Amino acid sequence: MTEQFLLELIKKGESTSIEFKQSHDKLNKDAFDTICSFLNRKGGYLILGVSDDKEITGINPKAIQNIIDCIVINANNPQKLSPPFYLSPEVIAV
Secondary structure, three states: OOHHHHHHHHHHOOOOOEEEEOOOOOOOOOHHHHHHHHHOOOOOEEEEOEOOOOOEOOOOHHHHHHHHHHHHHHHOOOOOOOOOOOOOOOOOOO
16 A cells, blocks of 8 residues: 555545544554454444544554554454454554
8 A cells, every 4th residue: 555545545534444443552442342343344444543534543653563563353253253363553644
């Protein structure tokens, strides 16, 4: 994903395939609900560091690796996501 494509997704706003989560210091508790709903449809984009009103709030740089680790570990946890699924988190600086 490019920065330009990300900005276009943010400009479109939330939909059945685009969801924003602020997640400044940690992954939101309901992030895996969103991921699960995307997997039950046609996929989608979970964009962290953006508020519901399309404002880019950012992610604490010190928290980025922990958030990625949380996504990767829980994607393989059947209590969070069943069946487990390979997710590919990307970090894009804007």
